[in-house]
Amino acid sequence: MKTIETDICVIGAGSGGLSVAAGAVQMGARVVLLEGHKMGGDCLNFGCVPSKALLAAGHKAHDTATAAFGISGYAPEPDFPAAKAHVRRTIETIAPVDSQERFEGLGVKVIRDFGRFVSPDEIEAGDTRIRARRFVVATGSRPFVPPIPGLDGVAYHTNETIFDLEERPDHLIIVGGGPIGLEMAQAHRRLGSAVTVLEGQKALGKDDPEAAAVVLETLRGEGIEIVEGAQVSAVSGSDSGITVETEDGRSFTGSHLLVAVGRAVNVDSLDLDNGNVSHDRRGVKVDAGLRSVSNKRVYAVGDAAGGLQFTHVAGYHAGVIIRPMLFGLPSKARTDHIPWATYTDPELAQVGMTEAQAVKAHGKSAVTVARFDYDENDRAIATGQTTGFIKVMVVKGRPVGATIVGAQAGELIQTWALAISAKLKMSAIAGMVAPYPTLGEINKRAAGVYFSPRLFDSPLVKRIVRFVQRF
Numbered sequence: 091m092k093t094i095e096t097d098i099c100v101i102g103a104g105s106g107g108l109s110v111a112a113g114a115v116q117m118g119a120r121v122v123l124l125e126g127h128k129m130g131g132d133c134l135n136f137g138c139v140p141s142k143a144l145l146a147a148g149h150k151a152h153d154t155a156t157a158a159f160g161i162s163g164y165a166p167e168p169d170f171p172a173a174k175a176h177v178r179r180t181i182e183t184i185a186p187v188d189s190q191e192r193f194e195g196l197g198v199k200v201i202r203d204f205g206r207f208v209s210p211d212e213i214e215a216g217d218t219r220i221r222a223r224r225f226v227v228a229t230g231s232r233p234f235v236p237p238i239p240g241l242d243g244v245a246y247h248t249n250e251t252i253f254d255l256e257e258r259p260d261h262l263i264i265v266g267g268g269p270i271g272l273e274m275a276q277a278h279r280r281l282g283s284a285v286t287v288l289e290g291q292k293a294l295g296k297d298d299p300e301a302a303a304v305v306l307e308t309l310r311g312e313g314i315e316i317v318e319g320a321q322v323s324a325v326s327g328s329d330s331g332i333t334v335e336t337e338d339g340r341s342f343t344g345s346h347l348l349v350a351v352g353r354a355v356n357v358d359s360l361d362l363d364n365g366n367v368s369h370d371r372r373g374v375k376v377d378a379g380l381r382s383v384s385n386k387r388v389y390a391v392g393d394a395a396g397g398l399q400f401t402h403v404a405g406y407h408a409g410v411i412i413r414p415m416l417f418g419l420p421s422k423a424r425t426d427h428i429p430w431a432t433y434t435d436p437e438l439a440q441v442g443m444t445e446a447q448a449v450k451a452h453g454k455s456a457v458t459v460a461r462f463d464y465d466e467n468d469r470a471i472a473t474g475q476t477t478g479f480i481k482v483m484v485v486k487g488r489p490v491g492a493t494i495v496g497a498q499a500g501e502l503i504q505t506w507a508l509a510i511s512a513k514l515k516m517s518a519i520a521g522m523v524a525p526y527p528t529l530g531e532i533n534k535r536a537a538g539v540y541f542s543p544r545l546f547d548s549p550l551v552k553r554i555v556r557f558v559q560r561f
Contacts, residue, residue: 091214091217091218091219092217092218092219093218093219093220093221094122094199094218094219094220094221095220095221095222096120096121096122096199096220096221096222096223097114097119097120097121097222097223097224098110098111098114098119098120098121098122098222098223098224098225098226098415099121099122099123099124099205099213099220099222099224099225099226100121100122100123100124100225100226100228101124101205101213101225101226101227101228101229101360102124102125102131102227102228102229102230102356102394103123103124103125103128103129103130103131103188103193103200103228104130104131104132104133104134104228104229104230104392104401104404105131105133105392105401105402105404105405105408106226106228106230106391106392106394106404106405106407106408107123107125107131107226107228107391107392107404107408108123108129108130108131108188108193109404109405109408109409110226110228110391110408110411110412111123111193111196111198112193112196112198113408113409113412114412114415114416115193115196115197115198116196116197117412117416118416119415119416120199121197121198121199122198122199122200122201122220122222123193123198123199123200123201124201124203124204124205124213124215124220125190125200125201125202126202126203126204126205126215129185129188129189129190129193130184130185130188131188131230132230132231132232132249132250133401134181134184134185134188135181136249136250136253137249137401138401139180139181139184140177140180140181140253141249141253141270141273141274141277141433142180142433143176143177143180143181144173144174144176144177144253144274144277144281145273145276145277145433145434145435146176147168147173147176147177147277147281148173148276148277148278148279148280148281149280149435151166151168151280151281151282152280152312152435154166158474159474167282168258168280168281168282170256170257170258170281170282171256171257173281174253174254174255174256177253190202201215201216201218201220203215203216203218204359205220205360206359206360206361206364207360207361207362207363207364207365207367208361208364208365209364209365210365210366210385210387211223211387213225213365222387223387224387224388224389224415225365225387225388225389226388226389226390226391226411226415227357227360227367227373227374227388227389227390227391227394228390228391228392228394228404229355229356229357229360229393229394230355230356230392230393230394230404231353231354231355231356231393231394231399232250232353232354232356233248233249233250233349233350233352233353233354234351234352234353234354235248235349236322236349236351238265238322238323238324238325239323239324239325240324240325240326240327241325241349243325243326243327244325244326244327244332244347245327245332245347246325246332246347246348246349247346247347247348247349248348248349248350249270249274249350252274252348255346258278258281258282258283259278259283259344259345259346260283260284260344260345260346261283261284261285261286261331261343261344261345261346262274262275262278262283262284262285262286262344262345262346262347262348263285263286263288263332263334263342263343263344263346263347263348264285264286264287264288264347264348264350265288265322265334265347265348265349265350265351266287266288266289266348266349266350266351266352267287267288267289267292267293267294267295267316267318268289268293268294268295268296268350268351268352269294269432269433270350271287271289271348271350271351272287272293272294272305272309272316272432272434273432273433273434274348274350275287275309275314275316276309276312276314276434276435279309279312279313279314280312284313284344285313285314285315286314286315286317286342286344287314287315287316287317288317288320288322288334288336288342289316289317289318289319289320290319290320290321290322291318291319292318293306293316293318294306294432294438297432297438297440297444297493298440298444298445298446298481298493298495300445301438301440301479301493301494301495302438302495304436304438304477304478304479304495304496305432305434305436305438305495308434308435308436308477309434317336317340317342319338320336320338320340321336321337321338322334322335322336322337323335323336323337325347330343331343331344331345332344332345332346332347334347353393353399354371355371355372355373355393355394355396356393356394357369357373357374357394362374365385365388366384366385367382367384367385367388368382368383368384368385370396372396373390373393373394373395373396374388374390374394374395374396375396376389376390376395376396378422378423379410379411379414379420379421379422379423380395380407380410380411380423381411381414389411389415391404391407391408391410391411392404392407395407395423397423397425398425398428398430400428400430402428402429403428406423406428407423410422410423426442426443426490426510427441427442427507427510427511428441428507429441429503429504429506429507431499431500431503433500435497436477436478436495436496436497436499437494437495437496437497437498437499437500438493438494438495438499439493439494439495439499439500439502439503440491440492440493440494440503441491441492441503441506441507441510442483442489442490442491442492442506442510443483443490443491444483444491444493445457445459445481445483445491445493447491448483448485448490448491451490452485452490456485456486457483457484457485457490458483458484458485458540459481459482459483459484460481460482460484460516460536460537460539460540461479461480461481461482461536461539462479462480462481462532462535462536462538462539463476463478463479464476464477464478464479464496464497464529464532465477466535467527467529467531467532467535468526468527468531469527469528469529469531470496470497470529470532472527473497475496475497475529477496477497478494478495478496478497478499479494479495479496480492480493480494480496480502480532480533480536481493481536482506482516482536482537482540484516484540487515487516487517488513488514488515488516489506489509489510489514489516489519490510491506491510492506492510492536494532496529496532497529498529501529502529502530502532502533505519505530505533506533516537516540516541517537517541519533519534519536519537520534520537520538520540520541522534522537
């Protein structure tokens with residue numbers, strides 16, 4: 091077995107690991123990168139990228155079929171294999187950015203094997219032992235498959251296999267009504283499949299309920315059956331298809347099954363105990379700077395750090411740990427400014443606190459909710475995208491959270507992510523000049539809603555204006 095000594099050993103070539111490796115090596119550190127599966131991780135190969143590509147194909151089919159603005163729609167016959175070919179091309183186009191060749195060109199030593207700790211300062215990967223000053227656990231997560239009786243006896247899909255399916259499902263049953271489940275539900279429905287979603291509690295249960303209701307109403311209107319409070323108790327297969335039974339005695343039969351009930355962090359094969367790295371089922375136990383609480387040589391980013399499970403969080407974490415690892419400077423991660431989006435049509439986006447969370451944290455009297463509806467925006471009216479709203483939760487003149495449901499919500503939320511990150515006041519958004527007519531004016535109008543009663547309903551303002559008009 092050969093031994094390599096390096097400054098930083100990164101375990102996992104997903105978003106977080108690649109960001110750390112690229113940044114560190116270009117600033118002069120020696121970096122070894124371990125990846126036993128696919129470069130680019132889950133997001134490129136099984137998650138964000140392929141799901142958005144498939145959603146785009148479904149959106150095209152839906153637009154073609156929808157009559158609007160005096161233009162007749164017609165029902166196309168979706169070419170499901172061609173849609174999947176678009177998914178593959180999308181991945182292939184992006185893949186070179188995350189490739190082994192690119193990172194080796196930057197100077198990173200890439201080892202295509204899984205790593206495991208053999209001591210607090212050593213990892214083995216294949217026939218190589220790596221001794222490093224710092225380690226970064228960036229192993230991401232995988233689909234969680236619950237122990238449902240009978241599930242192991244049928245052919246089911248997760249997000250790691252559904253994009254390889256070349257034949258269009260006649261009837262896709264999805265267990266799980268979260269973002270992944272509902273995105274896949276709408277994509278497959280628009281591409282011609284019947285779809286049933288079974289959710290044990292509330293669909294989109296982690297989001298603002300008013301915003302979630304807008305998405306669910308739209309999906310149901312497109313013919314997607316969404317069954318809430320449907321805790322799955324058993325699964326079985328027969329010549330007629332796959333049958334899913336729920337605890338309340340109902341049964342649902344379809345041709346294909348997708349399990350989308352959450353994620354499990356990939357740390358169980360790392361032999362973390364050998365490295366004196368404290369961990370639990372959520373990931374590595376880290377401090378505010380994403381450093382292991384038990385082995386100061388070790389950092390964790392992304393899903394492996396046990397917090398929010400989003401690709402952009404992993405990239406953000408990479409920037410947090412680069413400072414202490416390379417420059418010895420203090421750095422802490424925060425979560426209040428992290429946005430996320432569900433890319434259904436309409437989209438649902440959130441940053442910071444929801445209305446309920448803001449009221450719980452600050453008290454109802456301290457929270458002002460500034461709301462503006464899409465159907466009052468001129469661009470939304472012109473383009474027929476009037477479904478949705480924004481509401482901004484404000485405390486002492488500063489936004490602490492924003493919820494947007496509607497067209498391009500994932501784009502619009504970025505204004506509020508910046509505002510919260512930079513600790514801007516609502517006056518900064520109100521003072522922004524937005525081009526007319528754009529959906530972006532929704533953000534400015536929400537700020538206007540916040541200030542309107544303070545200006546137009548204020549006796550003091552009226553007295554000042556009347557006084558000035560005397561001169």
